[in-house]
Amino acid sequence: MRLAKIQLARAIWLFDPQEINPRGFSASLLDDKLANRYGFKRDSASRHKFLDGTFVFDGSNFDIGLEVHNDGMVADSRHSTSISDLFIMDVLTWLSQELKGQIPRIRKRIYKSEAILYASRGLSGVSPALDRLAALVASVAGEPQELSAVVFGSSNSAVTFTFERKVNEPLEDNVFYSSASVPTEQHFQLLDAIEKMIEPELRNSDASTISRELRSDLNNSGQDGIRSGPADAAGNARDIAEADRPVEALSDRPTKT
Numbered sequence: 001m002r003l004a005k006i007q008l009a010r011a012i013w014l015f016d017p018q019e020i021n022p023r024g025f026s027a028s029l030l031d032d033k034l035a036n037r038y039g040f041k042r043d044s045a046s047r048h049k050f051l052d053g054t055f056v057f058d059g060s061n062f063d064i065g066l067e068v069h070n071d072g073m074v075a076d077s078r079h080s081t082s083i084s085d086l087f088i089m090d091v092l093t094w095l096s097q098e099l100k101g102q103i104p105r106i107r108k109r110i111y112k113s114e115a116i117l118y119a120s121r122g123l124s125g126v127s128p129a130l131d132r133l134a135a136l137v138a139s140v141a142g143e144p145q146e147l148s149a150v151v152f153g154s155s156n157s158a159v160t161f162t163f164e165r166k167v168n169e170p171l172e173d174n175v176f177y178s179s180a181s182v183p184t185e186q187h188f189q190l191l192d193a194i195e196k197m198i199e200p201e202l203r204n205s206d207a208s209t210i211s212r213e214l215r216s217d218l219n220n221s222g223q224d225g226i227r228s229g230p231a232d233a234a235g236n237a238r239d240i241a242e243a244d245r246p247v248e249a250l251s252d253r254p255t256k257t
Helices: 029-040 079-096 130-143 186-200 209-220
Strands: 002-014 041-043 044-056 060-069 072-077 109-116 150-152 157-166 173-179
Touching: 002 079, 029 044, 029 060, 029 079, 029 109, 044 079, 060 079, 072 079, 079 109, 079 186, 109 186, 157 186, 173 186
Parallel strands: none
Antiparallel strands: 002 072, 002 109, 041 044, 044 060, 060 072, 109 173, 150 157, 157 173
16 A cells, blocks of 8 residues: 555644733734744634644754634644644744743644555455445445445544545545544554555565655654654753643544645
8 A cells, every 4th residue: 555645634732822821911913923933824714824834843844734723723734743743832832932931731632634545456355244245235236336435433423543435536546535533653553454454465464564654754854753852843942741641532623624
């Protein structure tokens, strides 16, 4: 299986923004300063949405977007959720310095990872029981059928992981869309498991081509995730361990895209 593109690597940090500015200094000019710092374009429909910016980390430039809400921040990249995490930490560090304030207590971190992939074949054959069901559906529908999606969710109805054929793509091209409510690297580990189900020759192998590709990319960019690195791209000595929380499933809380 081959990665076509990372479509979204979203990090959502929930916190009280007023904790950044506990003494109430005026922040009226910070929107423009923030836009200039990262080269953002401003969304005419929302003064708190910043588009098409650039985040520089360890000598590499990453496309980045930001939304500021009254209960936290949402950062979108197309590299990894680690870069999105590092970007939010960089923003919070800079804001706390500008306002002579502090890094807020992070209540929760939420993730959404999306990728497009090319597979050598479809999902037929991954489960004999499902193949029998596909044959039954085919007999009812009057045309061939196959398993086209794998979807996992939790008891609260949140979808945790999907792997499905990309719409409007020919079946023979085997183009798949996948989403997960976990950090990018964990998402790719799930894709490794799917790959071994699709590719019989890999089932007894230690090969993990998708996650290895991401891990190599992370290592080449000088970082392997926010938990093991410095707090922000500028090399601030503050450790974000106090802000770190266990990964939570992506909630149904609406966010703009």
